[in-house]
Amino acid sequence: MKELENFEEKLILKRAEEGEKEAFAEIYDFYVVKIFRFVYLKTSSKETAEDLTSETFLKYWRYIKAKVKTGEKEKVENGKIGSFIYKIARNLIIDYYRKKNFAAVEISEEEKEAIIDQKQDILAELTRKQEIEELRKALGKLKDDYQEILILRYVEDLSIAEIAEITEKKKGAIRVQLYRAAKMLEKVMKD
């Protein structure tokens, strides 16, 4: 998916600060699928993914409103929309797990059907769904950090710098973790 350029983001944010509804719509349209996918892969629950995704956007709007009211528009304008929204989503997931106090919840077959894209012929589709499900389970067995980094880098196509900003880690550490996470995933899938 196309990424927004720096100044596209700045202008959208300026328009959002001005209260232009279309700016918010553009932000939503651009990020809703990405955030849903990120949350779903972390929580393995469609319902949770839906709830947390909408909550992510509502939190972002509140953040913008608060900054505009206190005259801190520069903080909004100078931030990157993507990194910020992912951070909000990530924190919501952490809170969700704290409340739930356990790991991923299995989802029903119907939910899986609804979620995975259905565009190919039946046999290929069944094979693909199976592979995706196996991969998702294997991901779920990794520790949170590894899971998160792999999803952000290879599913959401974020850069190392962006991942570093979201996870508040150094770029070098992210690179090392990526390699280790990939090896671990391979090991889990073999087992």
Next chain:
Amino acid sequence: MPLADPLEADKFRMTNNNIIMQNIILKLNMLKTVHPSESWVVETRKKVLSEAPVFALKPLEYNSEHIYTRKSIFNLNNLFTSKLAVSFSALVFVLLGGTSVIYASKSSLPGEPLYAVKMANEGVILAVASDSDKGKIEIQQVGNRLEELAKVSQNISDSKQEEKINKLYEEINVKSKKVDERLAKSNNNIKTAEKVSTAKVANDQYEKYGEVLAKITESMPDSMKEKVSPGANGALASAEKVNFSSLMIIVGNNALENSANTSSNDEIKDKLKKMIEKEKGPVKTTENKPITETVLPAVENEKIETTPKNIETNTSSDSEGNSINNSADNLKNNSTDSSTVPEKTKEELLADAEKSLENGDLTGAAKNIAAAKEISEKEKINIEIMPIPVFEDSGEVKGAVDEKEIGN
């Protein structure tokens, strides 16, 4: 069996690791197909946007003064004039962000906060473009105006709708004339191939632009149509001119290259056919005879003698494409003598054009269409330059012609 050479062993390990990484990455890429249901996305969009902080601090509708001031947005002090502030900020954005700025402000409409930035951006992009690209950029910008016109014409609650629509028609008219001028003038900085490429883009786009313009105007309420019709007609006329000029360049180039490319010949043939059909549209004169002979009373001929000069002046800047300029000039020369009735009527010329097409003579067809268009232009001018009615003592109007008779 382990490799003896440690360097080789390292290489092998790295290659192996790369392969593992690549496999994992390929597998993870499959997860990109995960997405929410469309119905949920749509429902959530409504809910989430209803809670978006649409501030009451500043109204969304700005008066024109406020658009140009923009002090609060860009935090520039009174040292800058309002327009300069907008240009400066736009230049900064463009230099740092390139055409991505247009992407972000592309949905702005006249009267909205970012519209001035959008226009400033377009100006800067055009200014920095090479000569060979300017034409295509201008064509695209006409498309932008059309998009805006479509949206503005739907907003019937806007008290300034008429003003905005007229402004947009005017801009489409002016910009299209610039495109036409650019196609017409020979410029040593632009290679022929680039000029032909621009002509092709112009022709493809303006064919659609003409249809869209007509549709937008047609969809307006009658009361609005009346108010904006001069602007609408001007824009449509300019669009048709570009469509025609660009087609003549394409035909001329085709002839020069002695093109045997069947599909491109067929495409040009289709375009010429469409043009013939368009020209056949009635000009509301007496059928089959030139207007100079039939519609206006004899006393009018004195006035008409002066009109060929007007026509010559008005059309002297026309260009029908370099390669068929000669034939266009010949036609113009023939038309300067008002006492000479043109050998063929418009309808006859169009019929000849059709025959030329059937025989595969694209250039011949184009020439005949160009000649027919010349006649159409003269007819339009004759209709426009109507004599002022002179009232005789009897109260009868001498020399006046009822516009309805000539189907104005």
